[in-house]
Amino acid sequence: MAKTYVEPTLIDRIRADYFSSRMDTAMTTVFGALALWVIYNLVSWGIVNAVWSAENRDLCAHGSGGACWGVIDSRWRLILFGLYPYEEQWRSALACLAIVLVGGLSCVPYFWNAKRITTLWLAGFATFYVLMRGGYFGLTTVFEQNWGGLSLTIFIFAATSLLGMPLAIIFALLRRSELPVIAKTMGIIIDTIRSLPLLSIMFTFAIVLPFVLPDWLTGDKLYRVIVGYALFFACYQAEIIRGGMQALPAGQEEAAKALGMGYWHRIGYIVLPQAFRNALPPTINQFVITFKETSLVAIIGFFEVVKSGDAAFGNAEWNFAHVEVYSFVALIYFVFVFALSRYGAYLERRLAVAER
Amino acid sequence: MQIGFVGGLVLLILIFIITARTNLEAQGMTSGFGFLNRATGWGVNFSLIEFTTSDTYLKVIWVGILNSMFLGAIALTIATFLGTLVGIMRVSGNKMAELIGTTFVEIFRNLPLLLQLFFWYSLLTSLPKPKQGISIFDVAFISGRGFYLPGLNVSGGYVFVVFLILVATISLALWLRMAKRFKRIPEVRKTLITRMLWLGFVVLTVVIFWLGRIPDTPLLNIPYLKGLNFRDGIRVSPELLACIIAISLYGAAYIGEIVRAGFNSVSKGQGEAGHALGLSPWQNFSRIKLPLAIRAVMPTLINQYVWLFKATTIGIAIGFVDFFMVISTSINQSGQTLELIAILMGGFLIINYSMAWVLNCVNDAIKLKGNQLRT
Numbered sequence: 001m002a003k004t005y006v007e008p009t010l011i012d013r014i015r016a017d018y019f020s021s022r023m024d025t026a027m028t029t030v031f032g033a034l035a036l037w038v039i040y041n042l043v044s045w046g047i048v049n050a051v052w053s054a055e056n057r058d059l060c061a062h063g064s065g066g067a068c069w070g071v072i073d074s075r076w077r078l079i080l081f082g083l084y085p086y087e088e089q090w091r092s093a094l095a096c097l098a099i100v101l102v103g104g105l106s107c108v109p110y111f112w113n114a115k116r117i118t119t120l121w122l123a124g125f126a127t128f129y130v131l132m133r134g135g136y137f138g139l140t141t142v143f144e145q146n147w148g149g150l151s152l153t154i155f156i157f158a159a160t161s162l163l164g165m166p167l168a169i170i171f172a173l174l175r176r177s178e179l180p181v182i183a184k185t186m187g188i189i190i191d192t193i194r195s196l197p198l199l200s201i202m203f204t205f206a207i208v209l210p211f212v213l214p215d216w217l218t219g220d221k222l223y224r225v226i227v228g229y230a231l232f233f234a235c236y237q238a239e240i241i242r243g244g245m246q247a248l249p250a251g252q253e254e255a256a257k258a259l260g261m262g263y264w265h266r267i268g269y270i271v272l273p274q275a276f277r278n279a280l281p282p283t284i285n286q287f288v289i290t291f292k293e294t295s296l297v298a299i300i301g302f303f304e305v306v307k308s309g310d311a312a313f314g315n316a317e318w319n320f321a322h323v324e325v326y327s328f329v330a331l332i333y334f335v336f337v338f339a340l341s342r343y344g345a346y347l348e349r350r351l352a353v354a355e356r
Numbered sequence: 357m358q359i360g361f362v363g364g365l366v367l368l369i370l371i372f373i374i375t376a377r378t379n380l381e382a383q384g385m386t387s388g389f390g391f392l393n394r395a396t397g398w399g400v401n402f403s404l405i406e407f408t409t410s411d412t413y414l415k416v417i418w419v420g421i422l423n424s425m426f427l428g429a430i431a432l433t434i435a436t437f438l439g440t441l442v443g444i445m446r447v448s449g450n451k452m453a454e455l456i457g458t459t460f461v462e463i464f465r466n467l468p469l470l471l472q473l474f475f476w477y478s479l480l481t482s483l484p485k486p487k488q489g490i491s492i493f494d495v496a497f498i499s500g501r502g503f504y505l506p507g508l509n510v511s512g513g514y515v516f517v518v519f520l521i522l523v524a525t526i527s528l529a530l531w532l533r534m535a536k537r538f539k540r541i542p543e544v545r546k547t548l549i550t551r552m553l554w555l556g557f558v559v560l561t562v563v564i565f566w567l568g569r570i571p572d573t574p575l576l577n578i579p580y581l582k583g584l585n586f587r588d589g590i591r592v593s594p595e596l597l598a599c600i601i602a603i604s605l606y607g608a609a610y611i612g613e614i615v616r617a618g619f620n621s622v623s624k625g626q627g628e629a630g631h632a633l634g635l636s637p638w639q640n641f642s643r644i645k646l647p648l649a650i651r652a653v654m655p656t657l658i659n660q661y662v663w664l665f666k667a668t669t670i671g672i673a674i675g676f677v678d679f680f681m682v683i684s685t686s687i688n689q690s691g692q693t694l695e696l697i698a699i700l701m702g703g704f705l706i707i708n709y710s711m712a713w714v715l716n717c718v719n720d721a722i723k724l725k726g727n728q729l730r731t
Contacts, residue, residue: 017451031452181358195708197666212372295468322478337466
């Protein structure tokens with residue numbers, strides 16, 4: 001007689017997952033002890049013994065043994081907004097919110113076609129720019145030198161993506177061109193830029209471009225760095241899109257040709273939509289990396305969020321509180337990046353279901 | 357159309373060159389590579405070879421390249437070991453190990469490298485002053501000015517030679533094991549030859565150290581506290597240490613994911629077959645799963661190495677003297693922007709392409725050939 005299936009109880013499952021063999025039990029014990037020790041120390045440092053408000057800063061100095069979150073309490077505006085004028089910081093906050101909203105909306109399937117997503121991002125970016133820079137609608141102008149903190153990070157990220165994406169599509173199409181010279185030349189350009197460090201490209205665009213361009217084309221250092229970054233982004237993204245295109249069966253394009261569709265129709269209606277679908281997981285990954293690497297502009301002298309954090313404990317009053325400030329900045333990044341990467345994982349599962 | 361495309365590119369470059377010329381002339385700057393033979397007039401705080409302020413720009417660039425490669429070699433090695441460990445933890449089947457591995461990966465992969473670097477640097481420099489430094493058995497010391505380790509009184513060049521011999525020995529031993537042409541030699545003799553190789557290495561090392569020792573000093577060099585700082589020994593600066601920690605942990609998180617994917621790509625049947633043949637779990641892991649996983653991850657890993665090596669450039673943020681830092685300082689000092697940028701780009705192209713080439717050769721040597729991978 002066949003045994004009936006018995007639903008495993010919680011204890012059974014724990015036994016199977018953690019204590020299935022002697023080796024397993026030993027590992028669970030060792031790693032569990034390690035984890036408990038870390039968690040205990042973190043909690044006692046970060047919560048139990050922590051000092052929460054800026055008023056009792058002296059408590060930190062006397063060594064409560066805990067974190068001094070008072071520094072965040074008193075300096076959070078500097079970390080989030082940098083040198084942006086104090087009275088205008090609501091604009092900076094609103095601008096960030098606009099981009100986050102646009103980012104959230106682009107996760108909704110309704111916006112998943114070329115026209116809608118382009119309109120959405122252009123509108124969102126324009127809102128961001130007008131709010132940040134001012135000069136219209138009675139807003140006072142705040143020049144780029146005074147931008148900083150989280151809003152600068154988001155600006156660089158959004159501008160790079162917005163500029164880099166179309167560029168990436170052009171690069172990928174040129175790279176796959178049927179004319180060998182164009183394809184080869186583009187291949188060499190892409191490979192060369194990809195093998196250079198991002199920092200050296202930003203640096204080159206910040207320092208060298210004024211030499212090789214006529215004066216009227218030079219522009220602000222911020223925009224030059226963004227163009228450099230967009231170029232770098234485009235080269236990586238082009239290879240991702242190309243990978244997505246190569247995964248398409250050759251028959252699709254041939255069938256479109258046989259139906260008499262022109263090049264742009266074939267690309268726009270058949271190849272690109274499917275290529276993007278194939279390349280979605282690595283594309284999200286690329287966005288994650290792009291967001292993280294905006295921090296590099298700190299090295300060429302921009303006050304984005306990492307550098308603002310650096311400045312936040314840079315005075316005599318708070319100079320001991322570096323761990324707290326960095327933890328706070330880390331938390332900001334973590335929220336953005338983790339949300340994005342979870343979304344990527346969700347999309348991957350969704351696509352996997354659709355493939356079946 | 358092709359002519360138009362290429363012509364356009366050439367035209368663009370020509371315009372760049374012409375405007376660069378006029379701009380440079382307007383500012384009265386000279387061009388050319390003659391400046392490379394001028395003395396720099398500034399010193400560097402960390403260098404593997406002797407460097408003084410009267411040495412040339414050419415030499416300072418070489419110092420920078422060596423430092424970058426030094427940092428890259430250490431950080432990539434640690435990242436590989438740590439990453440493999442994390443990857444194995446995540447596929448081990450033990451939920452607790454998986455949990456810790458996942459937490460590690462999510463934390464270190466989701467934060468910008470620069471932030472991590474700043475974090476470790478601020479932590480290392482806020483360690484106690486040398487006077488209150490932490491002592492480990494009185495031979496090594498930890499302080500805010502760096503770690504002080506015991507060293508040998510041997511001049512740098514000789515150490516480098518020993519390092520080269522070490523690399524040669526390891527590759528010879530591996531070649532002996534791997535290469536087809538030694539297949540006929542019985543296992544016992546192979547082991548004997550390998551042992552002879554290592555014995556030769558030890559003897560050579562001792563001889564070289566003896567020759568290269570700095571006269572009138574004891575061979576071993578132990579740091580000690582004198583006045584406000586430590587004397588003697590090897591000082592590992594907080595800059596170098598912070599770079600190593602940050603790049604290793606960041607790299608380990610990525611490599612861990614690659615390794616995990618590699619293990620997942622090994623089909624279940626292979627492990628089950630091993631089990632059915634009566635292999636122990638350890639044998640199953642080390643003889644079947646690990647070799648197959650390594651072969652599967654090699655191409656991705658090569659990309660990752662090249663990418664991580666490029667990441668060493670962030671050392672400039674905390675003042676580690678690497679290739680990028682040297683170039684950037686040289687630009688500030690000499691004003692030869694275009695030439696130095698060209699050297700920077702050329703240098704990275706050469707380093708990255710040769711690294712990718714060597715690793716691809718390794719990949720070609722170990723990858724499964726023909727239909728061995730058929731499932």
